[in-house]
Amino acid sequence: xxxxxxxxxxxxxxxxxxxxxxxxxxxxxxxxxxxxxxxxxxxxxxxxxxxxxxxxxxxxxxxxxxxxxxxxxxxxxxxxxxxxxxxxxxxxxxxxxxxxxxxxxxxxxxxxxxxxxxxxxxxxxxxxxxxxxxxxxxxxxxxxxxxxxxxxxxxxxxxxxxxxxxxxxxxxxxxxxxxxxxxxxxxxxxxxxxxxxxxxxxxxxxxxxxxxxxxxxxxxxxxxxxxxxxxxxxxxxxxxxxxxxxxxxxxxxxxxxxxxxxxxxxxxxxxxxxxxxxxxxxxxxxxxxxxxxxxxxxxxxxxxxxxxxxxxxxxxxxxxxxxxxxxxxxxxxxxxxxxxxxxxxxxx
Amino acid sequence: xxxxxxxxxxxxxxxxxxxxxxxxxxxxxxxxxxxxxxxxxxxxxxxxxxxxxxxxxxxxxxxxxxxxxxxxxxxxxxxxxxxxxxxxxxxxxxxxxxxxxxxxxxxxxxxxxxxxxxxxxxxxxxxxxxxxxxxxxxxxxxxxxxxxxxxxxxxxxxxxxxxxxxxxxxxxxxxxxxxxxxxxxxxxxxxxxxxxxxxxxxxxxxxxxxxxxxxxxxxxxxxxxxxxxxxxxxxxxxxxxxxxxxx
Numbered sequence: 003x004x005x006x007x008x009x010x011x012x013x014x015x016x017x018x019x020x021x022x023x024x025x026x027x028x029x030x031x032x033x034x035x036x037x038x039x040x041x042x043x044x045x046x047x048x049x050x051x052x053x054x055x056x057x058x059x060x061x062x063x064x065x066x067x068x069x070x071x072x073x074x075x076x077x078x079x080x081x082x083x084x085x086x087x088x089x090x091x092x093x094x095x096x097x098x099x100x101x102x103x104x105x106x107x108x109x110x111x112x113x114x115x116x117x118x119x120x121x122x123x124x125x126x127x128x129x130x131x132x133x134x135x136x137x138x139x140x141x142x143x144x145x146x147x148x149x150x151x152x153x154x155x156x157x158x159x160x161x162x163x164x165x166x167x168x169x170x171x172x173x174x175x176x177x178x179x180x181x182x183x184x185x186x187x188x189x190x191x192x193x194x195x196x197x198x199x200x201x202x203x204x205x206x207x208x209x210x211x212x213x214x215x216x217x218x219x220x221x222x223x224x225x226x227x228x229x230x231x232x233x234x235x236x237x238x239x240x241x242x243x244x245x246x247x248x249x250x251x252x253x254x255x256x257x258x259x260x261x262x263x264x265x266x267x268x269x270x271x272x273x274x275x276x277x278x279x280x281x282x283x284x285x286x287x288x289x290x291x292x293x294x295x296x297x298x299x300x301x302x303x304x305x306x307x308x309x310x311x312x313x314x315x316x317x318x319x320x321x322x323x324x325x326x327x328x329x330x331x332x333x334x335x336x337x338x339x340x341x342x343x344x345x346x347x348x349x350x
Numbered sequence: 351x352x353x354x355x356x357x358x359x360x361x362x363x364x365x366x367x368x369x370x371x372x373x374x375x376x377x378x379x380x381x382x383x384x385x386x387x388x389x390x391x392x393x394x395x396x397x398x399x400x401x402x403x404x405x406x407x408x409x410x411x412x413x414x415x416x417x418x419x420x421x422x423x424x425x426x427x428x429x430x431x432x433x434x435x436x437x438x439x440x441x442x443x444x445x446x447x448x449x450x451x452x453x454x455x456x457x458x459x460x461x462x463x464x465x466x467x468x469x470x471x472x473x474x475x476x477x478x479x480x481x482x483x484x485x486x487x488x489x490x491x492x493x494x495x496x497x498x499x500x501x502x503x504x505x506x507x508x509x510x511x512x513x514x515x516x517x518x519x520x521x522x523x524x525x526x527x528x529x530x531x532x533x534x535x536x537x538x539x540x541x542x543x544x545x546x547x548x549x550x551x552x553x554x555x556x557x558x559x560x561x562x563x564x565x566x567x568x569x570x571x572x573x574x575x576x577x578x579x580x581x582x583x584x585x586x587x588x589x590x591x592x593x594x595x596x597x
Contacts, residue, residue: 037418040500041567055567066415069386151389218390218404261390261404331386334409 035064044311056310062087062319063094069330070097074147076139077101078130078204079157081108083274084224087318088154088325089113093121095326098147102139102157104129105166122147130157130200136207149215152329153208155201156224158246160239160280162192169279171286178283179236190238197242201249205264209257218261222328223250225266225340227347234300235284243268247340254338263337265328270304270347271315305346316345386413411436412443420445423496425488427451427479427553428506430458430514433573437503438462442470447496451488451506453478454514471496479506479549482556489556499560501569504553509588511541528585539587546591 041055048054075092079085080101089099093116101116103109106127113125124146128135143150159165162177171178176186179193201223212219227233229243246266253264271277307313324343327333342348390404397403424441428434429450438448442465450465452458455476462474473495477484492499508514511526520527525535550572561568577585578592 035417036420039566040569043565053562053565055565057567066418069415071385213402216392216402216404217388218406220389258406259400259403261406263389263406331389331407332409332413334406 035061037064057306059317060319064319065091065094066326068096069332070095072096073151074098074143074149075329076143076150076153076208078155079103081105081112083276084272084318084321085156086112087322088156089116091322091326093123098122100124100126100139100143102126102128102130102135130204131195133203136203140207140211144211150208150211150219152220153204154222154325154329155204157196157200158224159193159196160236160276161283162189165276165279169282169286171283171290178287179239181235182237185237193238194242198245201246205249205253209262212262213260220329220333221253221262221264222325223266225268227268227270227344229266230268230340230342230348250340251338258337265336266340267321267324267343268340269316269321270344271307272321273315273317304344305349307345414440414443416444418444422500423447423492423498425449425451425492425499425502425557427504430454430461434505435461437505438472439465442472447471449473449475449488449492451475451477451479451484479553480544482552485552485556489560493560498564499557499568502553502557503571503573504550505573506545506549507573508542508545509585511538528588530584531586534586542587542591
């Protein structure tokens with residue numbers, strides 16, 4: 003049966019008592035986003051394995067219509083990367099979005115861009131490890147949109163350098179990742195401050211509000227493969243992301259009685275400014291201190307990156323897709339899970 | 351900035367292209383058939399000791415994402431009832447062509463007929479996926495009817511050796527029912543392994559042969575269980591079979 007047959011079949015289906023908008027009718031809307039193919043041929047073809055395919059990237063503006071209609075979501079680390087992608091997608095799906103970032107200029111620009119598209123968006127500048135910022139983001143959500151239904155605690159760092167500062171390895175050396183025997187307390191404390199204290203304070207304010215509302219909710223914390231496995235050269239990042247997963251499991255238990263679900267997503271290399279910065283710092287570190295085992299040399303690629311012709315990282319859109327699902331009521335049976343959104347990194 | 355201010359600034363700041371994108375999103379949002387409503391609902395009656403207690407809301411059985419599988423074809427094994435029936439219907443509503451497979455011939459046919467009655471595309475193949483020929487047939491039917499497959503949900507599975515709709519009569523069925531290892535019967539072990547392990551292997555083999563032939567990628571989901579991750583008392587072959595399904 004082709005598309006036209008489906009459409010002509012609607013009358014009969016409606017007569018048979020299908021409630022609401024019929025599936026075929028819903029798909030009639032010209033605005034339904036097209037997700038595209040599963041995979042694309044290698045170009046040029048691998049002469050030895052002509053059947054090789056790359057998993058296709060889907061469009062960055064793909065979204066699930068109406069899933070967040072009337073809901074309000076807080077997104078920390080909204081200025082760029084996954085936070086920016088998530089804020090856009092949630093807004094397209096109908097959510098009111100409150101974005102938070104310590105990159106004030108970029109964060110504000112992102113949220114203004116979302117607002118300029120006709121969506122409901124607010125920006126709260128600040129550091130998530132500062133309790134006042136987390137109080138403020140929830141207060142803004144309440145004042146502007148009447149409450150908080152879900153939160154994406156995405157703000158995170160891989161090193162102790164302020165993420166808005168240009169890279170200057172010689173000056174920043176003490177704040178850059180290093181194996182434990184060479185690591186400074188300043189590096190350790192800064193990474194833990196954002197990744198652990200920031201998620202704790204974010205969740206504290208989000209959960210207080212959700213409890214006061216008495217209508218449940220969903221929280222997604224952004225972990226990393228470094229929260230599930232070891233990763234060379236960056237002890238504070240590994241330990242702090244393990245802590246994120248620990249907090250996720252704890253909160254899932256404590257708040258299940260209130261209908262609040264808490265999960266984490268754990269990605270391998272993703273195409274974001276944070277990862278690009280870490281790469282630049284690793285290069286600077288290698289240049290400064292000569293060949294060393296370095297960060298990430300023991301295992302550098304996920305299954306999908308290995309199999310891809312260009313060894314591409316995960317896209318922001320691929321990560322945001324799972325975040326949005328877990329933030330929506332559609333994931334009603336998901337809680338306390340530390341999802342491997344990692345291209346298969348933890349499968350081998 | 352409230353919504354009205356945003357709309358005002360919209361035309362000034364960004365122009366017609368931007369307006370069109372927002373309108374597209376709003377139009378698509380309006381077209382979504384089934385709404386997800388609340389995350390949770392208060393207990394009724396409320397817990398006097400913890401008045402804030404909430405139950406997580408059920409996802410509506412008929413919730414779906416419009417258009418996501420437009421033009422794609424999926425095989426769903428164990429499609430007569432339970433998760434398989436829901437998956438077959440939802441995939442069809444999201445635009446997929448569905449080939450349902452089940453050993454329960456009558457119920458399997460009814461489930462597929464109900465999907466077709468909505469004006470959607472579905473075909474039923476009756477059979478036992480622990481038979482290689484059935485797995486060959488389900489893929490053959492998908493190719494013949496819809497031109498190929500894009501993926502599969504290998505969902506058919508069993509916890510014991512009873513026929514899925516066989517009435518329970520413990521005493522006469524003891525050899526075919528779940529039991530600890532020291533008490534487990536051969537028929538029980540054999541059937542659980544046949545369906546959950548061999549059946550999943552045969553399903554994957556025929557699906558993957560077709561996907562390899564088509565050379566356009568695809569996506570397969572195997573249904574395992576918590577028993578595939580953790581121990582689970584009293585069902586040794588089920589735990590063993592679901593652990594193997596993970597591999």
